[in-house]
Amino acid sequence: MKKNIITLTFITSLFALASCSDFLDTVPDNRIDIDGADKFAPLLVSAYPTKLPMLMGEMSSDNVMDNGAQFDDMLLQEQLYLWEDPTGNDDDSPYGLWEACYNAIASANQALEGMDALGNPDNVKAQRGEALICRAYSHFLLANIFCMPYNPQTADQHLGIPYCKTTEKEVFVNYERGTLAQTYEQIAADIEEGLPLISDASYSVLKYHFNKKAANAFAARFYLYYQKWDQVIECADRVIGNNPGTSLRHWEEDFGELSLVSDVVSQYTSEKKVANLLISTAFSESGYVTGPWDIYKRYGHGQEIYKHQTIDTYGPWSVRGGLMMANFIISVLQKNPFPKITTFFEYTDKANNIGYAHTVVVPFTTDETILCRAEAYVLSSQHNYEKALEDINNWIVYHSVISEDEGADLTLEALNSFYDALPYEPALVNTVADRSLKKKLNPEGFTVNAGTEENLIQLILQLRRLEGLQEGLRWYDLKRYGIEFSHNRAGNVPIVLTKDDPRRAIQLPPDVINAGMKANPRN
Template sequence: MKYSTLLLVLFMLGFAGCSDFLEESSLDEIRPSSIDDLMQIMVGEVYPLSNTVRSFQDFLTDDVECFGAQGQELMESPIENLYFLFSWDNEMFNERAGAHERVNAWKVYYNKIMGANTVLEYLDEVIGEQASKDNLRGQALTMRGWYYFLLVNLFGLPYNYGDPTENMGVPLKLKMEITGSYYRRNSVAEVYEQIEKDLLDGINLLENNPIVMSEYKINALAAKSILSRVYLYMENWDGVLRYTNEVLAEKSELTALASADEAAFVWQGSNAFGVYNMTTSNEVIWLYSNMGETSTFYTAGSFNYRAPFGVSDDLMDLYEFENDTEKKNFKDLRPFLYFSTSAYFLQGLPVYYQLYGCKCGKQSLTIGTKGIRTAELYLNRAEAYTRKFIALGDDNDRKLALADLNNLRRHRYDTRNVAYEPKDYRNGSDLLEFCKEERRRELCFEDHRWFDLRRYGMPSFTHTYFINTDNKEVITLTEEDPRYVLPIPKLALDRNPLLIQNKR
């Protein structure tokens, strides 16, 4: 069955109804008939190969900063279009916001869940080997769990805040059929319970029916990695340790940034070295997205002014980087290799700055830029050990946490001429802060920071928004601010009278 026909099938099966929040529809004609048909649905409608609803999260965090229009009239409109996101405004997903169609995560993720439900519904009816069907079922369950994990962390309170059995999460829709019924919001705990079930079932199916596929597809290691992240958010430290240990026992490699060619250690250029470039990196577990997705949010600067939005000074100050003109020891190499760098000229000299996160090599527009890497597994495990050390006082947990963190950093520092110097922390709170900062340094611009801030207790920080420097607006997200939970789009509320809007 051609993919264009499958798209029509999906639309008739309910994709339109899903975006209308599951209004009635029916289908009596063309249906998927083979495992290949369902795989096309997975690739085209379920996997997050490329869309812009993830990169908007960085504008909610302290990793992005506004630098104004700098007297350039053509910069004013791009800044205005991102105001509603940058200010955590109630209108961020509605028509008043210039970027609203690019960031409507509610609509996009529920459509992808509908795709996963369609695959699950038809698996027993199509032609194909049972092992292939079971593997695909594992992929679909894992992806459904993944999207519910994203939804509940955007539109519900953090799992570790208050009572998750009482706090509102998102509606669970687990069947393909369109009944005409409206759906209420399930609790945060109920959503997490379903996420855990989908991932556990998916892992079992993927492990028992392995198929070698590209890193753009889900396998058992990727599903276990996702589950380790879920348990991290649930503060199930033993669960984190179990699944990080299982993944790292099978795939433990980290890419040494110091092994890159000399051409990588410059601010600009075309060197392909990157931790998400499969030709230069051995730590990728799952891969998605591309540079085009991210760059759509960042208007480029010019030779005499910088871009209006870019990587915050607050983030860049966390890196122990030295601009060694003799190139003997830069220390932390991530400022070179984790960002797209631009420049403007001041008094005839270039001023370089980090525009946005880019971990697939300089100037690449096609290679995946996000996903899951072994680096995250080491960080998940280090945090679990740190939390256990704080709770129980077992010094072995402290040592294990430091071993993971120093192992990661050893692969990120310039060791061409100077050995890495390991860090040591004796106090639990200091170790936890170090762990959090290392997570921010390593995983920035991979859709972690906003969710991490939420589970860290929703701390206060500010954004300074301006077009012209004489008219700056300082916007503060206070501690435990209700705006840490995003507003449900008005269109979804209008089409489902049972949905309750978040209080902000």
């Protein structure tokens, strides 16, 4: 494949220049002068992206439906739902993510160069580990939004994203977009170097940084997408260990006595909860769009999906009394949200109702990591179905209404009986009768054997769907497994996303394309 070169003035906006004209007229030289180890920790605060792809992933996925033209929406929401190329510069748009991630990458690179200049003394090893993991994380977010799913057989034929490892000293810089294979190789290299260096002792507020468990949870998810099953298990073990009951969220205990939305969401995002590994803040309206707010209701987690495919649906996860989260669905029927994203508004002009929407989210939890491990157990060369089922049952126990000492674990026999009896959902869903919990899997680069193996994967993907609701994680699983699905359109024929549809790679921001970078292909 040709390497694509770009004069990327857009990326260099990440060097904190005062204005667009200053940027065009001046070589960026106003960075922090790092002359001692004490400067790295403050700099690395800005190595975490301030915008996240939650809304892009969620609106593109099968978690949402068109509830009807009588409800309101925003342009970005509609474009994502219809799999059109987004055009705006909103915080939740491709532009917002691109800018925020490369800003964060620039901070990580500046810290790494400062450490190199000091000779990488022992007292900055932990900060070096954090910088490398942060750099890998931002590139990972970009790759999974703007690239096709990773497939070892085709990754060298698909476009990657520019992997930036240095700070820039010139205004106009040539970047190679490269291949997806190269992007993943470089993410892996940063993780492999950075992970052993992470030290919890270096943080004053542990969960707002890539601490050891959070970094390993990120690595487990990355290796899952990279199809390195043994590495997934190894990293997840460091997070969960052999006694998941000590680290998973206990839903009945955490939420059973709560009634106020504010209390539920505060409990869900609390840094005191062992299950919460990394807590992030972001500029985003995602909490308003997907959460318990009576706005933006046209495209959402509507009743048809809620009752037949997600939270209110009977399935193997119901063996211990049903999901605790079902008790806290707020009565916005077009969204059916569980309050899991803290949302607040920062006014810059209160009189005119102008300001910024902020969210507090939990990008990595033990609950999602155990499902990464379960999936890896199934797909590894050992095909350890019993270990996978053990992780699944632990997830079910602690998400359920009935306490852990009641009920019975799910068995492989019960699992097979349930899924073998289900029809596959067609790619084109015309009526609610077409909806099914069983999807046709077309995995990218690996094989899922029929029978118990496929049934386990069907269940794990369903639990991942429940775990990642409102966070956009379902989109990546749909991509990884080549699941074909449709979006209904009120008053129109549904549209289908096939397994090879290039729109599975969301289009780059128009500004980036106009600057000369090769756009993602479209049919």
